[in-house]
Amino acid sequence: MIRFLDLGPTTEEITGEVAAGWDEVLRTGRFIGGPFVDEFERGFAEYCGTAHAIGVANGTDALHLALRAMDIGPDDEVVVPTNTFVATAEAVVLAGAVPRFADVDNDTLLLTPETLRAAVTPSTKAVVVVHLYGQMADMDALGRTTAELDIKLIEDAAQAQGARWRDVRAGAWGSVGCFSFYPGKNLGAFGDAGAVVTSDGEIAERIRSIRDHGRANGGHYQHDRFGVNSRLDALQAVVLAAKLPLLDGWNAQRRELADHYRRCLDPDGAKLVTVAPEAEAIHHLAVAQVRNRDQVREALLARGIETGIHYPTPCHRLPPYASYFGNGALPVSEAAAERIVSLPLYPHMTMAQVETVAAELNHVVERGAAA
């Protein structure tokens, strides 16, 4: 049996440190905020290369609060790639704004300046660039394009903790970078958690206030703006602080495994998503495009190999979001949704397991220019 994802081995590496930290939290009773949250926020900002990191309850709120802190709301449009997890678009709706769906590149399955421009209207205030699958979108080109269009650039780096475009990490390119620490992410908590990183002190201050019922500095019952309850709790901060020093090593393991997939898979059958030469990807997912996707998944499962689809339906075709889209099509994303398959990949998986998956896939995949 080769599982799609096994969190066990990475959890084992930190069990002792987490137990000690949780003992301390239980002893002091500082469950919300406190030194562990402060320490993780400092460490994560330093890791990303930003001045601030603000812990929040989950990745969806990271995006939602970032948009609100940037004064994006009713009557504003925000471009999002349709090939993403639904939370990217959901956060735009939560902020009261309107999502505009954009297509993606056929080789990277990421947003490009061209697909962004095709979705922009005079009401567009921002774009959420998603570094899907742990890759990096072209931040040089998208930075230039957003400057020309005079719209804000927000990064959804939920799948890209530690990825780099040239020498700058995901999250540090945009006005804000938004992270999820859902357990299955490369940096995952033991429950829900998230963070926003930014080097803009004003935005950081607003997010700190919004995540905590709109409290202002100081007064416990002084609420200066509408807020929400979206704080990072101390128990999760202990887990994240214990994992952060191990993240680069885990990401390097994923990179080696992903490179091995690339060596072992027949490119005439399974076409792995392309990583740009400027990018250091962290391979949250190993996604290939194949012609006979459903047959491939069934055959692999019959041999004990689990796979996934990320994601089966592009956001603009999901019922609650279709009304924002109207007629028309985003043909690259729609075609890719029929062909994509995510292969097992996680730290501590073995090269031999990669070879087994690749051999079975090469055996069953339909040949001839996957895409």
Ligand SMILES: *Cc1c(COP(=O)(O)O)cnc(C)c1O
């Ligand atoms: C996981 C994820 C989110 C949402 O994060 P949650 O912590 O689950 O709320 C947002 N965007 C992308 C691309 C994700 O993968």
